Amino acid sequence: MADKGPYYITTAIAYASGKPHIGNTYEIVLADAIARFKRQQGYEVFFQTGTEEHGIKIEEKAKTAGVTPKQFVDGAYNEIKRIWDLMNTSYDKFIRTTDTYHEKQVQKIFKKLFDQGDIYKGSYEGMYCTPCESFWTASQLVDGKCPDCGRPVQPASEEAYFFKMSKYAPKLIQYIEDHPEFIQPPARKHEMINNFLKPGLQDLCVSRTSFTWGIPVTFDEKHVVYVWLDALVNYITGIGYDAGGEHEELYKSHWPADLHLIGKDIVRFHTIYWPIFLMALGEPLPKQVFGHPWLLVGDGKMSKSKGNTIYADTLVDMFGIDAVRYYMIHEMPFDNDGVFTWDTMVERYNSELANTLGNLVKRTISMGNQYLGGVIEDRGVKDDMDDDLYATVLSAKAGVEEKMATLHVADAVTVIFDLFKRCNKYIDETTPWILGKEEDKKDRLSTVLYNLCDCITIGASLLFPYMPDTSKAILEQLGSKEISFDLLDKRGAFVSGTKVTEDPVTLFDRRKLEDVLKEVEKLYPAKPADAGEGDNDAALTELEHKAQIGIDDFDKLELRVGVIKACEAVEKSKKLLCSKVDVGDKTLQIVSGIRKHYSPEEMVGKRVMVIVNLAPAKLAGVESQGMLLCAENEKGDLALMTPEKDMPAGALIC
């Protein structure tokens, strides 16, 4: 096969905080399909994935678990790698940000950028959480509070290193506009330019002093390198970049990357910060960044028996590796989030895998054995029907290439399954079981079955990048060999006279939805029905718990019943309501992000739970002097907390 040159593809590195769920697993499978396809086309592919192992969160999780951070990430790494391997992904390199060579390069890179003036020492203005000793930027805050402990934060400043983002912004805008294919899907590009680049980039804080589980800055040891700088450069350190210019061969041949495959949530880091870091280092920018949508877990009707966290290994146990790969690859729209449901999983499995594909292979081989003793020869008795069959089959390769060129991976798979469907139709058109009964039609019969084996060989070969095991299994049953990609648009992939297997195995056993649901029920036992609807059953959700506190911590809070006297929408906001709340001896003005759930009218008169002694803050320019407490479920629905008996405004909650 012709060598088409290097192709470097990466996934984002997975955060080593626990077992990856199917949403995380989707990315590696998608990347694997692309990588395998590119190899098939003849590219010299290098496919990198890995784990991000630093940061305060990991430091804390390790503490909670009573192990060292390193022990903790070793465990997470093993689990992540196990899932990646389970999914049969063909990565060439698995990088860990705790790998020594990576840490060394990060330190050299930091130093280099400092020496050339792109990184400078300044002070970090941010929101500080005293108990956690952590700084947060406004965007990191969760509900305006510390994302870790949920407590209020105060403005503060500390010494930190900054990267001069603004210096490179014009060059980056130019690059993005000159390379319309750089950010995919295109919608993301507009978000980046309009939300970040056009308003002006802020310098990025690239060091922290608030935790130690990170890569130390060599010349100022109380600082560790900010996690994103550490993480992003994995794409170059993994293939042998050296900040001193002593690059390894792999780096020379494969950088810049052809594709960074990442989740849509981190597009900003990959299309703004990462390119700017590279510009500062004087290295070329990656050719394309694709922010893929998310694979979500929907709930649908059978909610009682379902959880929110589904892991790939659970699915593999039930359906097999390739069926899960198929689902992940095929059920995802190009730029909309996809949803996993058990119904859809079973439906795709039965309809496409068992019926269309599995059954096709089985019936073809069975007929070959039944009528021809298993030896399939092309005896040259042709018919117009054959040309029509081949018209579809031989154009499939071009169809797949076209779809893959724009990363429409799901559509590429559809093209292949259209091929298999056409084969099923051909069987009905040619009625081999009738030909088989008449001695003088034997030659025609043989040709018909030859054509089928030929077409299935082509289809199975095209299928390889997406469902490698299935592809191999089909070819093996046909007695066929792996076919060079260049030959997949020509007749004759299947060698005339080949003997097919005597007892074809069923590739995909049909599954009954009710049986699957029973298994699911066992795996995810439903919580005893307490509420009426039960449609947001959280039985299996792993809740994140906060550190235990003492009664004295609780005593710091002043919680009282408040009565809402007046309420109006905050004009400049979509989410905020501004309420005047009577808390007994005074009326507080409180701004809350609940506009989606409550109208100003219905708020008035409600008795609610209020934190009275929260430091005031401005939201959308409006001062807020407290906080209304709400319960929130995983879907984001909110409900105000109200006393279950009538209590007066100002009643202490304790």
Place this chain on the structure above:
RNA sequence: CGCGGGGUAGAGCAGUCUGGAAGCUCAUCGGGCUCAUAACCCGAAGGUCACAGGUUCAAAUCCUGUCCCCGCUACCA
């Protein structure tokens, strides 16, 4: 008037750039076939292509306005 994406058959989606008889999968109904995994093949029913205007011989597709949904951002103390 912050930026962007979307609203197409019961469900899930394609088609919109480059106007030219509304398509795919599943589900439903009818028929065919029996090699095969209750499979496979054919056909039918089912859509005012969010709404209202406009351009055009012709609009799901182009233009204008309106209504909903969803991301991102600012701001969910």
